[in-house]
Amino acid sequence: MMLFLSSQLNTYLIIGAFLFACGIYGLLQHRSLIGMLISGELVLSGASVNMMAFNRFLAPDPTVGQIFTLFIMGIAAAEAAIALSIIIAVYRNYKTIDAEDLQDLQG
């Protein structure tokens, strides 16, 4: 029954796998650095959904998964700040954020 999807572990696991796969696809398919950063955020949120699902349905201590997810959010915020400042610095020097134009170190 479609209306009781919210009380099944598999729903959340499949949504987490879907977000992770979308992130992998976007990382390979996007050319701009900001697009890659967006896909990376999707990968992290897929991992968080998995953590929260196991926390709700399987874990004996239901605070562990929530704390893990809060720390994933903190790491993701730090990662986004660093990545965006790198992107701004790259744009200042090269006037592009296309990953295929940044070939100075390519042999």
Next chain:
Amino acid sequence: MDQNLYSAEGLAGVVFLGLLAATVAGALIAVNAKRLVRSVAGLSLCFTGVAGLYYFLNSPFVALMELLIYVGAVCVAIIFAVMLAEPRAEEKVGKSSGLGSLFGVIAGGLVFIGLATVSTKSHWSIAKTKINTGSVTELGSSLMTSYSMVFELISVVLLVAIIGALVLALPGRDKE
């Protein structure tokens, strides 16, 4: 179980289906949009849906944090970066040529099928008893007791990230 659509469980199920649709549609928009601004909009839709999923998983605090941090801070920061550094409109944005997309579809599809198969085929053993209810009070007390070291470490990480972002973005400002 009551399967009536107009019961409380039925309405909650409809809301849950809406959240699932928002998550999936947001993720697809985020990876497939032609322009970066639309990607960011799809990302924030996806994160809103994920926050709703967290609410259904008995964690309203984490759901609020998801909205505050991801939708409120990360997406806004990415939009600032897009405004500062988006390529001009006539250039091609986003998509790579056919080969990258093909590899992306193959790799993403394999990852999805693999993970979904593993998670549906495995036998997950459920904990016999729960030692607490996972409320905000217990969350706070375990952050201050069992996980206080990790808590301090992540504050150091955030401080280093802020200083590093300033150091990286500062040079070159006076030249322009």
